[in-house]
Amino acid sequence: MLKLLVVEDHALVREGLVRLLAQMERGVEVQESADFESALNVLDNEGEFDLVLLDLALPGIDGFAGLDILRRRYPAMPVAVVSAFDDTPTITRVLNLGASGFIPKAFSGEALLSAVREVLAGNIFRPIGQSGATLDAETPVPPNKTGIRPDEVGLTDRQGQVLALMVRGMTNRDIADQLGLSEGTVKIHATAVFKTLGVSSRTQALVAVARYGIDFESVF
Incomplete structure (x- = not known):
């Protein structure tokens, strides 16, 4: 018999999920x-x-910390995150922490059940089309009590270095000199950074750094 647990603080959402999942089998x-x-x-x-x-x-705990605790205490038990915070860095971080899937709350009931079945089949579920998400002033960001490393939101070490130097106000030419790269290579890394963060400009990238609390201590 299939056994599922829904962890959700909003009663209306929780009750809706329970009724929906009861249709699984x-x-x-x-x-x-x-x-x-x-x-x-x-x-x-x-x-x-x-x-x-x-x-x-959830009340009383950072959601990422809760996910990490579950993965450590019950490594064989799949955990899927169901959240309204469906921006690209959040999805990437959730999957990097070992979640078996990320299911946006914006999904229809049918799409949610399909995603759950995918996870139960042993696959990793990531919503299609989320890699191009954009960050603007209204984009919600999940609670985060501590700084996160660049790799936790999907940045490589080099991309983290480029972003860190952007934060310091350096131009692409300055960054190239600092890292021993060509200016063209820096532009390529910058484009990759923007795509990963779901932004389209340096200004938006700096906003993302502040809002996600990205800590660059580990990149140099």
Whole structure:
């Protein structure tokens, strides 16, 4: 019998997910928790589930930290994040932390069930078309209490270095001199940085750095 756990603090969303997941198959068991602590109690008392669906914006804990705890304590149990924070860096970080999938809350019920089935089949689910997401003043950013490394949002070491020097106000030529690269190569790295962050300009990239709390200590 399929056994699922929904961890979501908003009652209306949680109840909707539970009713929807109950349609997965005959006899499916769907349990629910309104916060991370109660979810851990359920897991400790009842053993592992076939899948945990985890919201990122939970009370009392950073959602990324919660995901990390679940992956460490229950490494064989798949966890899929279901969240409204569906920008590219968030999806990348979630998958880098070991989630088996990222399912946007904007999905229809049919699309969500399809994504859940994909994860239950042992595959990694990432929504199509999210790699081109853009960041603007209205884009929500999930709670993050500590700085994150550039690689956690999908940047390579070199891309992290280029972005760090952008933050210092250096021009492409200055960055090229600093890193021993050609100016053309710096432009290529900058374009890749913008794509990864879902932005289209230096200004937006600097906003993204501030909002995500990217820490460049590890890149030099």
